[in-house]
Amino acid sequence: MRTGLLAVVVAAGFAGLMVAAHAGAAGIGLGAGAMALLAAWLVQRLGDAPGEGLAGLAAPLVFGASALALWEVLVVGFGVPMVLLPAPSAIAARMAVSAPLLWQDFGQTFLKAVLAGYAIGCGAGFALALLADRVDFLRRGLLPLGSFVAALPVVGIAPIMVMWFGFDWQSKAAVVVAMTFFPMLVNSVAGLAAAGALERDLMRSYAASAGQTLWLLKLPAALPFIFTALKVNAPLALIGAIVAEFFGSPTMGMGFRITTEAAKLALDLVWAEIIVAAVAGSAFYGLVALAERAATFWHPSVRNG
Amino acid sequence: MMSRSVLPVLTVCAALVVLWYLGAVWMNWQLVADAQARAGATPDLTEMIRLTLAQPRPLLPAPHQIIGELWRTTVTLPVTSRRSLVHHAWVTLSAALTGFGMGVGFGVVLAVAIVHLRALERSVMPWIVASQAVPVLALAPIVIVALGTLGLEGLLPKAIIAAYLCFFPVTIGMVKGFRAPDAMALDLMRTWSASRAQVFWKLRLPASLPYLFAGLKVAMAAAVVGAIVAELPAGAQAGLGARLLAGSYFGQTLQIWSALAMAALVSATLVGFLGIAERAVARRMGVQA
Numbered sequence: 001m002r003t004g005l006l007a008v009v010v011a012a013g014f015a016g017l018m019v020a021a022h023a024g025a026a027g028i029g030l031g032a033g034a035m036a037l038l039a040a041w042l043v044q045r046l047g048d049a050p051g052e053g054l055a056g057l058a059a060p061l062v063f064g065a066s067a068l069a070l071w072e073v074l075v076v077g078f079g080v081p082m083v084l085l086p087a088p089s090a091i092a093a094r095m096a097v098s099a100p101l102l103w104q105d106f107g108q109t110f111l112k113a114v115l116a117g118y119a120i121g122c123g124a125g126f127a128l129a130l131l132a133d134r135v136d137f138l139r140r141g142l143l144p145l146g147s148f149v150a151a152l153p154v155v156g157i158a159p160i161m162v163m164w165f166g167f168d169w170q171s172k173a174a175v176v177v178a179m180t181f182f183p184m185l186v187n188s189v190a191g192l193a194a195a196g197a198l199e200r201d202l203m204r205s206y207a208a209s210a211g212q213t214l215w216l217l218k219l220p221a222a223l224p225f226i227f228t229a230l231k232v233n234a235p236l237a238l239i240g241a242i243v244a245e246f247f248g249s250p251t252m253g254m255g256f257r258i259t260t261e262a263a264k265l266a267l268d269l270v271w272a273e274i275i276v277a278a279v280a281g282s283a284f285y286g287l288v289a290l291a292e293r294a295a296t297f298w299h300p301s302v303r304n305g
Numbered sequence: 306m307m308s309r310s311v312l313p314v315l316t317v318c319a320a321l322v323v324l325w326y327l328g329a330v331w332m333n334w335q336l337v338a339d340a341q342a343r344a345g346a347t348p349d350l351t352e353m354i355r356l357t358l359a360q361p362r363p364l365l366p367a368p369h370q371i372i373g374e375l376w377r378t379t380v381t382l383p384v385t386s387r388r389s390l391v392h393h394a395w396v397t398l399s400a401a402l403t404g405f406g407m408g409v410g411f412g413v414v415l416a417v418a419i420v421h422l423r424a425l426e427r428s429v430m431p432w433i434v435a436s437q438a439v440p441v442l443a444l445a446p447i448v449i450v451a452l453g454t455l456g457l458e459g460l461l462p463k464a465i466i467a468a469y470l471c472f473f474p475v476t477i478g479m480v481k482g483f484r485a486p487d488a489m490a491l492d493l494m495r496t497w498s499a500s501r502a503q504v505f506w507k508l509r510l511p512a513s514l515p516y517l518f519a520g521l522k523v524a525m526a527a528a529v530v531g532a533i534v535a536e537l538p539a540g541a542q543a544g545l546g547a548r549l550l551a552g553s554y555f556g557q558t559l560q561i562w563s564a565l566a567m568a569a570l571v572s573a574t575l576v577g578f579l580g581i582a583e584r585a586v587a588r589r590m591g592v593q594a
Contacts, residue, residue, distance in 0.1 A: 043428045046427075046428070047423060047424025047427040048423060059428040060430075084455070139313075140313040140314070142313075145317060151525075151572050151573050152526070152568075152569045153530045159550070160562070162553060235439070238440045239441070259537075262449070262450045270446065
């Protein structure tokens, strides 16, 4: 009850501060400091309260909303130059104005380069893992190499891919393929070896063919590992495509827009692109996680969660 | 275990090198054929293959060309030269290591706070996890520009980007590690009426070390990537990222490949050192190898 009252006070306080900041009132710093303390108190109360499901979301949501409100108040109140940090309201306004441009960049980078590269990279990694699962010699040769590649800055191949596949999305997709291939390979190989010796023996005693063993035993057992790789690869793919565009692209794409607009000091548009990228990355990850819950409903981590 | 995989690994590596040479011949063939046709020469097959593997600006350089270029730009040139790869590698390495230190420090402190403050975990942790779905490297141009207006240039902006990439794996690993002691061990500490600080130093911290090293290795690789990418948007003059960018502008493939090989070498060496340190610490703590 008292937490609810506190929440109302915090919300009203931040609303008042925002109005005052936009009106150019004095003493914003003091008000912001007081509100930050109140908000921290509220977050602490919410965080310490026992809560599952939706109630558990209250603490992070209030924390995020408070941080956003403080950002707005401080940036507007102290007149921070846009080059340093634009206010959230300025970014939102820019997103509304430049929506067609943002959509075009999103289509170029995400719908073409990321999705194509992700599908090819994950598919190829999985295919090689299937082969390595049958040929033990290959598995023992590939696994250390696959983990070694994880220590390398793979994204650096971007200029080479641009040289080979041109400026358009194909070269970005090639970078994404290279970045997503090895995590998928290593995880799939580990996953395909995850089925226990007992289960394998059982399949053999049923005289199951290699295909049946794969389909009925090894693949289901490998699913949690495969989904781990799919989840790791989701943000990697987006990073690969965006960074690859730093090395040259047609006059559209999220990475292209970020570099050119940052050079022109149009930071509100840059932030708008970042937000699009963040939302796209989170949504992509979320979709894979949802698919994981649907596909591995039998796994303990899903049943208990 | 180690010796069992030596032969397969060597075989796969040898196969990759053979494929690479075949690929170099195949990809550079058209380049050589055009040049020879313009010159009116008709070289035989062996001559053609020799030429495809010795192009000054090949589409795909052969491994020995890259090694030669690496040798030339590291050993034969003085370190102070602007064309020396050692100089460029050092510029990137110093930024990566500074960022690594900052990121790891911040990550560990954050993990300690999260383990001890329940409210912090429940309010901040979801955002830390969510922040990793954000393509962090896309923020690099913003950090560079924003710090540039404050008059900060050179090492620090790059280090900050590297640090931002570093802290996450360390925080996640350490939170898991600090929680790794089971209820039994914690109960034992309670029966000894150990204080919170004693539980932390004598139980939680040692238990978290394997997780710390796993996080550090990921963070190290991420720091190098961060430092390289941070050199791209600002038009940096030195560093491996700058070499990559300049090479791609002027079509200097050998320069790109040698910078890439150097980056891989630096990254793999640093991660290798962490692996050695990990084994040394584990031995010191009494783990039987």
